[in-house]
Amino acid sequence: MEDNIFQLQYALDTFYFLICGALVMWMAAGFAMLEAGLVRAKNTTEILLKNVALYAVSCTMYMICGYMIMYGGDLFLSNITGDGVAGAEEAATYAPSADFFFQVVFVATAMSIVSGAVAERMKLWAFLAFAVVMTGFIYPMEGSWTWGGNAVFGMYTLGDLGFSDFAGSGIVHMAGAAAALAGVILLGARKGKYGPQGQINAIPGANLPLATLGTFILWMGWFGFNGGSVLATASVESANSVAVVFMNTNAAAAGGLIAALLVAKIxxxxxxxxxxxxxxxxxxxxxxxxxxxxTALQSTLFGGIGGALVVFSIVTLDKLKIDDPVGAISVHGVVGLLGLLLVPLTNDGSSFSGQLIGAVTIFGWVFVTSLIVWGVLKAVMGIRVSEEEEYEGVDLAECGMEAYPEFTTK
Structure with a gap:
């Protein structure tokens, strides 16, 4: 009888884990649509290709070495298909391969953040080369210090210092933004974005309906992102926890949108x-x-703070001439840090000092290593298209086709 109950719980938890992973995978479509909507028509094909290609690269590199670096083990195949998952205390409650699948879609999410920030002027193959290093080494290393539970360079364990990041405000989102910021700094702004007298010129996106669709897809996928991080659902306690996470995730998104809309209006x-x-x-x-x-009210307020902050951050980065076409650095980096700092307000197991140390560790590691990788790529193959290619659009220069050919004037 007990064995039957265990098998049922194992099956339900594994199924739930896989469904949440599929929801997170669907976020790749959200990022693709959001970014395709916020870039100019002449750069749409390339941004779509970046998003679908980075997902494939992320999955492959995390299988080859990323998962092993993050959670340990002898060979990646034994970690994925064996009887247990190295580094995961909950290994007995779901299939090890389900854990790999759930983790790999998080890696792809972190890399998706980078693509929008460097849009409209970066070489496709330089971007994909960076994706190989980011998903195969940079992200797994900081993941091993956080969710993997390993000491940072053998010195200290972030968890012992009071660091907590339930689903990845810092581990996934701030990490992706740090890599993006390093790339944007070396890449420079789009031509015409900033005038000679310091004026900031708006460069509107080509398809706001697509951007809106992308946001709704991301909103939906986030239920898997946060809800799946409960790691189980086949008990009363875990089912209640999942319900609370879903409720709070939705409340925070609503609060963020309302606050940003009001601040922008003002x-x-x-x-x-x-x-x-x-x-x-x-x-x-x-x-x-x-x-x-x-609580749901606290979540709404936390989301509202993030929504208000992102408006000020986007405006500030523009003044600093950090050109981010989709606002990814502000959304995922600045607000990712905010998310970490809000944790101790409701979670007694964390501390502000632990959150700050964790944030500095994650951002410092990802930013510095990314800066080095971007710098090497810039020296070896170049990371920016020519001025002529940027003017005519990277769709033709990099992909040889346009997303909206019927609207092209010759």
Whole structure:
């Protein structure tokens, strides 16, 4: 009887884990649609190719070496198909291969953050070369210090210092933003973005319906992102925890959108759709570090703080001439840090000092290593297309085809 109960629980938890992983995988479509909507028409094909290709690269590199680096083990195949999952205390409650699948879609999410920030002027193959290193080494290393439970360079364990990141505000989102920031700094701004007298020129996206669809897809996928991080659902306790996480995730997104919309109206005098979309995503990032302990009202407020902050951050980065076409660095980096710092307000197992040390460790590692990799790529193969190619659009220069050929004028 007990064996039958265990098998049923094992099957339910594994199934739940896989479904949540599939929801997170669907976020790849969300990022693709969001970014395709926020870039100019002449750069749409390349940004779509980047998103689908980075997903494939992420899955392959994490299988080859990333999962082993993050969770240990002798060979990657034994970690994926063996009887247990190295580094995961919950290994007995779900299939090891389910854990790999759930983890690999998180890696792809982190890399997806980079693609939007460097859009419209980066070489496709330089981007994919960076994706190999990011998903195969940079992300797995910081993941081993956090979710993997290993000491940072053999010195200290972040968990022992009071660091907690439930689903990855810092581990996934801030890490992706740190890699993006390093790339943007070396890449430079798009031509025409900043004028000679310091003026900031708006470069509108080509398809706001697509951007809105992408945001809704990401909003939906986030239920798997946060909900799956409960790691189980086949008991009363875990089922209740999943329900709370879903409720709080949704509340934070709503709070973020409302706050961003109101702040944008006050600052610009208009209802700014792109700020509203980024506000919803900011709310989701803010709650990701700890969606299981706040109340629904607290989650709404946390999301609202993130939504308001992202508007100010996007404006500030523009003033600093850090050109981020989709606002990814602000949404995932600045608000990712906010999410980490909000955790101790509702989770007694964390501390502000532990969260700060963890944030500095993650950001420092990813930013410095990414800067080195981007620098090597810049020296070896170049990372930016020519001025002429940028003018005509990277779709033709990099892919030889256009997303909207019927609208092209010759």
């Amino acid at each position: 600052m610009f005098g208009k209802a700014d759709l792109t700020m509203a979309l980024n506000g919803a995503l900011a709310g989701l990032v803010a709650i990701t570090a700890e969606p299981s302990t706040p």
